[in-house]
Amino acid sequence: MPRKEDDAISIRRVSAVHSKEPFVLSKCAVSREYVTVGNSRIEVGYCIGLVPLDCVDDITKASSYNPRHPREVHRDELMDQIGTYGLIQPLVGTLEKVPLGDPNGARLFLIDGRHRYHGLLELDPDLRDDVKAQARARELRKDVGSLSDISKLRPPRRRSVEIILSYEPMREDLGRGKQGAPMVPVKVYTGQEEVERIGMAVFLNRGQKRLAGGEAIDKIYLALLQALDDEKSTSDNPSERGPVGRVAKGQGADAELVVLSQHVARIMNDDESPWYDLIGRYQGEVTDVEKETRKKPLTAKNFMNFVQQITDDQPLDQLNEKQRDLEVGNLNKLGNVFATKFGWPEDIPTLGSQHTATSILCRSFLLLTVGIVLNERYAPASKKLMSVELSGTVWVGITGGVEALQTSLQEQAEIRRGFERKKIELRAHPSAGPDRERLLLEVDKLRGKLWSLDTIIPSLRSRLGSIIR
Numbered sequence: 001m002p003r004k005e006d007d008a009i010s011i012r013r014v015s016a017v018h019s020k021e022p023f024v025l026s027k028c029a030v031s032r033e034y035v036t037v038g039n040s041r042i043e044v045g046y047c048i049g050l051v052p053l054d055c056v057d058d059i060t061k062a063s064s065y066n067p068r069h070p071r072e073v074h075r076d077e078l079m080d081q082i083g084t085y086g087l088i089q090p091l092v093g094t095l096e097k098v099p100l101g102d103p104n105g106a107r108l109f110l111i112d113g114r115h116r117y118h119g120l121l122e123l124d125p126d127l128r129d130d131v132k133a134q135a136r137a138r139e140l141r142k143d144v145g146s147l148s149d150i151s152k153l154r155p156p157r158r159r160s161v162e163i164i165l166s167y168e169p170m171r172e173d174l175g176r177g178k179q180g181a182p183m184v185p186v187k188v189y190t191g192q193e194e195v196e197r198i199g200m201a202v203f204l205n206r207g208q209k210r211l212a213g214g215e216a217i218d219k220i221y222l223a224l225l226q227a228l229d230d231e232k233s234t235s236d237n238p239s240e241r242g243p244v245g246r247v248a249k250g251q252g253a254d255a256e257l258v259v260l261s262q263h264v265a266r267i268m269n270d271d272e273s274p275w276y277d278l279i280g281r282y283q284g285e286v287t288d289v290e291k292e293t294r295k296k297p298l299t300a301k302n303f304m305n306f307v308q309q310i311t312d313d314q315p316l317d318q319l320n321e322k323q324r325d326l327e328v329g330n331l332n333k334l335g336n337v338f339a340t341k342f343g344w345p346e347d348i349p350t351l352g353s354q355h356t357a358t359s360i361l362c363r364s365f366l367l368l369t370v371g372i373v374l375n376e377r378y379a380p381a382s383k384k385l386m387s388v389e390l391s392g393t394v395w396v397g398i399t400g401g402v403e404a405l406q407t408s409l410q411e412q413a414e415i416r417r418g419f420e421r422k423k424i425e426l427r428a429h430p431s432a433g434p435d436r437e438r439l440l441l442e443v444d445k446l447r448g449k450l451w452s453l454d455t456i457i458p459s460l461r462s463r464l465g466s467i468i469r
Helices: 072-085 114-121 125-141 158-164 194-203 208-214 217-236 254-268 300-310 321-341 363-378 392-427 434-449 453-467
Strands: 009-011 023-025 029-037 040-052 091-095 108-112 171-175 178-189 285-289 292-296
Touching (some): 072 158, 108 178, 114 158, 254 321, 300 321, 321 392, 363 392, 363 453, 392 434, 392 453
Antiparallel strands (some): 009 023, 029 040, 040 178, 091 108
């Protein structure tokens, strides 16, 4: 539910460099947004106000709520912008739900604005160093995949530091003439359950909306609502309550999309992922890679179908971020295999080159079947391939299988070109005769060698099974 106008928000500190006491946000603009899903009009409450920078948490839930790796260049460019024009766009956070009167306050998780946040930290070196140390320690403990570990980033360029230091935001007044952290505008979403916060990370963090070009968003959102209802009903009935940290499973296939969307979102929004340059909202979406124009060959929906075949898509009975990190890590390792051994990055059909390796078959059928075969060939019994630790021997086998698949598809492209040439020759001999009979036999022979859409999944699965050994 939206926050009431007369409520004050108590926010927990991320760092105790300046103060250990929670910050009370009492002066803010309260409003709401409406989202229409199906026939339902959903109300989303939020407020916008000035919050001390040491209350913005991009460490504790960084891997879940803001799943993008930071980029030094983008951070530096935003530092230049902030130092020149001010903070034009507020940070965006989602507020943890805590019991009334909790003396520690609620954590304010950052879900959008990581690069701006990192740039603003340069205004307060003590806070910056403490946040850096906390993120690094958490990373070393491996208790969470902190994508916000700024110790891995190079320091900002000197020019950017000089520019942002000209930006002088108000600092928190701690009393007795003492000043705290810089005060920055934050859009705070309030009244959300855990499942809703994950949904916010999936949909409001920019780039996540690209999932399947948007057509899967409605289903996933409804699945999130179902999961939330199940979680509430479980908590209301102690006899049905599961382990601490239980994630409700929801019902039907839609619940699987909740899990898969988080995997795909983390991969699509990680600029360093080997899949990043391959997946777009639609097949052939143009992107700039190191200032070179490139067309993305896969849709997010194709990729999600592929991931579903090789990754455990059922919600876990108990939260296990290490398991999800393992799965994303395996998927990215598989992405490296496809990026180096397969021809997708430059393999988009054009008017002059229609018969490329992967255009021989519909990519959705091909990718789906590759996932089925890889899982059957290499996964342990009753397990999904990307959800377990894999030996070096298995990775060697997967790499060899992908190489063999690429070779076979190139052969198919050559057969298809020959097939099209023979059809043109055949049209030049419309009358019955020896030449037409010979061409008909040659066309039929080539047709028998081609993988075509009429094979769909059963036959294609058999063909790929003989290639990926």
